[in-house]
Amino acid sequence: xxxxxxxxxxxxxxxxxxxxxxxxxxxxxxxxxxxxxxxxxxxxxxxxxxxxxxxxxxxxxxxxxxxxxxxxxxxxxxxxxxxxxxxxxxxxxxxxxxxxxxxxxxxxxxxxxxxxxxxxxxxxxxxxxxxxxxxxxxxxxxxxxxxxxxxxxxxxxxxxxxxxxxxxxxxxxxxxxxxxxx
Amino acid sequence: xxxxxxxxxxxxxxxxxxxxxxxxxxxxxxxxxxxxxxxxxxxxxxxxxxxxxxxxxxxxxxxxxxxxxxxxxxxxxxxxxxxxxxxxxxxxxxxxxxxxxxxxxxxxxxxxxxxxxxxxxxxxxxxxxxxxxxxxxxxxxxxxxxxxxxxxxxxxxxxxxxxxxxxxxxxxxxxxxxxxxxxxxxxxxxxxxxxxxxxxxxxxxxxxxxxxxxxxxxxxxxxxxxxxxxxxxxxxxxxxxxxxxxxxxxxxxxxxxxxxxx
Numbered sequence: 390x391x392x393x394x395x396x397x398x399x400x401x402x403x404x405x406x407x408x409x410x411x412x413x414x415x416x417x418x419x420x421x422x423x424x425x426x427x428x429x430x431x432x433x434x435x436x437x438x439x440x441x442x443x444x445x446x447x448x449x450x451x452x453x454x455x456x457x458x459x460x461x462x463x464x465x466x467x468x469x470x471x472x473x474x475x476x477x478x479x480x481x482x483x484x485x486x487x488x489x490x491x492x493x494x495x496x497x498x499x500x501x502x503x504x505x506x507x508x509x510x511x512x513x514x515x516x517x518x519x520x521x522x523x524x525x526x527x528x529x530x531x532x533x534x535x536x537x538x539x540x541x542x543x544x545x546x547x548x549x550x551x552x553x554x555x556x557x558x559x560x561x562x563x564x565x566x567x568x569x570x571x
Numbered sequence: 572x573x574x575x576x577x578x579x580x581x582x583x584x585x586x587x588x589x590x591x592x593x594x595x596x597x598x599x600x601x602x603x604x605x606x607x608x609x610x611x612x613x614x615x616x617x618x619x620x621x622x623x624x625x626x627x628x629x630x631x632x633x634x635x636x637x638x639x640x641x642x643x644x645x646x647x648x649x650x651x652x653x654x655x656x657x658x659x660x661x662x663x664x665x666x667x668x669x670x671x672x673x674x675x676x677x678x679x680x681x682x683x684x685x686x687x688x689x690x691x692x693x694x695x696x697x698x699x700x701x702x703x704x705x706x707x708x709x710x711x712x713x714x715x716x717x718x719x720x721x722x723x724x725x726x727x728x729x730x731x732x733x734x735x736x737x738x739x740x741x742x743x744x745x746x747x748x749x750x751x752x753x754x755x756x757x758x759x760x761x762x763x764x765x766x767x768x769x770x771x772x773x774x775x776x777x778x779x780x781x782x783x784x785x786x787x788x789x790x791x792x793x794x795x796x797x798x799x800x801x802x803x804x805x806x807x808x809x810x811x812x813x814x815x816x817x818x819x820x821x822x823x824x825x826x827x828x829x830x831x832x833x
Contacts, residue, residue, distance in 0.1 A: 452744065454744065455737070455740065455741050455744065456737075456740030456741045456742075456743055456744030456745075457737070457740060504679075504718075505718040505719070506677070506678060506679060506718035508733060508736055510736060510739070510740050512740045512743045512744060513739070513740070513743065513749075515743070563668075563669060563670065565666070565668040565669035565670075565675065566666055566668070566669070566675040566677050567669045567673060567675040567729070567732050568669060570675070570677050571716065571717060571718055571732060571733045571736075
């Protein structure tokens, strides 16, 4: 009698196992695809091509006089070399025709865009290598796909709070709230 | 006590507000609202629900006409050395843990329980009863230096903390020491705008900053000093009745608590 009961119980669990596996697949495989929209950069910019000309990050990504960071360069900076088409890459022609000559700034997608309540100073981190936080863009020929969270609007590739906190903790830098939040 | 030890910092950002110079014009309140993205309220007549990180109070000596005198008292967050709001926060959304002694408030972390508001004897904390609504066009004038707060969280003055971060960046750019800012390199919006220069701002511990001396002058006092919260905001006035109002006693209570400086 008892054995029979147990066996019944085993088969009864099967729907739950199937349900569990289905939920795991849905959560780990299907859901990320649903929640993030994929976007491509307006100009197929190659960091690699520029790095091969002997340029370094700071040639285009500069600080302002007050120590704030200018971030992604404006057309003015790009036009110093690309006021007209100088190469053969079709991406350059897209930039020159669509943005450089029309005076419209390129609506670059910013992978590292942080929430409104975060303040980050590049100046304070100037002694570090760019690649300690950013991917090694000098080797990057095609801009990576930008994944945007459909609900929050934030980039998937952005730096996480735990990453900032870990580096601060390891280097004995304060992790006080106001060091990074505003 | 609460088990929260008094934290010593090398720098103590603080204010000394000269109540004899304050005309009660309210420019500090306006500057604060602009700097910190505080939305104008649909109905601001309900003072239980307004948000004013910096609030000017009117003081009166309570005497009839010929001897009647008034004074105005601007009240920012006191950035207490021993804050009452910090140990009561169940989610560590507010803390006093950064060099400089400014009490932080992290809005996304706040659960809106308002224990801190109950704990703060200065009423320096405010609750967002509504989502902020910025009139059309005003969103273009929002400051990028302060994040906006949603309904359901507590907010308060933070001495325009982002200005401190910018001042540090400027110091780094100019090859200076970001931990030893010169006087005037960092001042909150209310201090900058005050037309009579009633508010002096600086490092209370740095002898090169004016506030260091002013806070020790004989006419300087702090609000409710008897509570021992050690505010980093000092007031000063030549008028005795104004100084006496600094410690508020119930009618028939015993005035004259000892004045102590840390």
